[in-house]
Amino acid sequence: MSVRATILESIAEITEGHLLNAVPEGVTDATRLPELGFDSVAYMALISVLEEKLGFIPEGILEGAKFPETIGELIQIYDAENKATS
Numbered sequence: 001m002s003v004r005a006t007i008l009e010s011i012a013e014i015t016e017g018h019l020l021n022a023v024p025e026g027v028t029d030a031t032r033l034p035e036l037g038f039d040s041v042a043y044m045a046l047i048s049v050l051e052e053k054l055g056f057i058p059e060g061i062l063e064g065a066k067f068p069e070t071i072g073e074l075i076q077i078y079d080a081e082n083k084a085t086s
Helices: 003-017 040-054 071-085
Strands: none
Touching: 003 040, 003 071, 040 071
């Protein structure tokens, strides 16, 4: 499964499991995580799930230097780190 697909699947899991909402229709890369109900707790749950599934947390996120606001930014950060380590 691609990084993008894993992230989108994980966002749906966290949204439905932790936030008790369904992912709304029309979500794009420009959709802001707070629009989905993500707060700091849900965000950390997402990062933990992604670490389990992808095997890493991007260095910028781990150090707190990068905090993605949109789904697209999150995907870009993970894609860049994945390509750098491959």
